[in-house]
Amino acid sequence: MTDVEVPESHPRYDSLRTRHRIEAGVENGITSKQGLIAEGRGEAFDYLLGERTLPSADAAERVAAAHLLLARHPVVSVNGNVAALVPDEVVELATVVGADLEVNLFNRTDERMRAIANHLRDHGAEEVKGLAGDARIPGLDHARAAVDADGIADADVVLVPLEDGDRAEALSALGKTEIVVDLNPLSRSAETAAVPIVDNIVRAVPNITAHARDLAEASPAELEAIVNGFDPEAALRAAEMAIREGRSGPRAATDGHAKHD
């Protein structure tokens, strides 16, 4: 990994480190060129959110953990950006909640599928699904529809970080509970999700894992109460308001950037 060159004291250290990981992902054949563009879009939204996890996103991450723990067959979908940014973290999440990892690419090539699966194995994954591609998500054209019959096709709960809008819609039309991580609260992907998480994947995944650990002893009834209390519309609205209000919003009064008298 190219976690070099940027001193930790740099005010935007995390953001620059993330960018370097995506660059390395492209060089290693893990991340697509479109992934670079997605990264740029994500950075812009993260900047506007203050590069922090909003309370509404933290709540959504707890709900995601509850869904994953309740699931009959949870699957964590991994694309090129996710593999480049949080390989250790997705392996850990999958282990803690007992989920499958499945490589699932918008721009599917055998080479990139294999590179990502190997990368995840290098980071501790035992089994990586997605290479069989022996089932289809209805409603999508051939290349974008491929999933594993014993993976996403069979799943009841799917975590799809940075998914494109069409596929997010097609998955939720199949009746699967879809958890989406996307920094853009106006994205169609976020809008179709049962649980939209408006947060950076680098913060979201470890935080879902932390919540899952915290909820490990919770009863199904407790987990269901967490799931049923969630309002996806309200979560999206909270994120959009945080972006629109910016410095003049309530956040200015609490984060110490602005003094008021």
Ligand code: ATP
């Ligand atoms: P729509 O969902 O409206 O159809 P799209 O799917 O065409 O939009 P993409 O560029 O494919 O848009 O989606 C990439 C999304 O991933 C963007 O919304 C971007 O904000 C988000 N994103 C990029 N990097 C990250 C990250 N590190 N963490 C979370 N979200 C990210």
Ligand code: MG
């Ligand atoms: Mg999208």
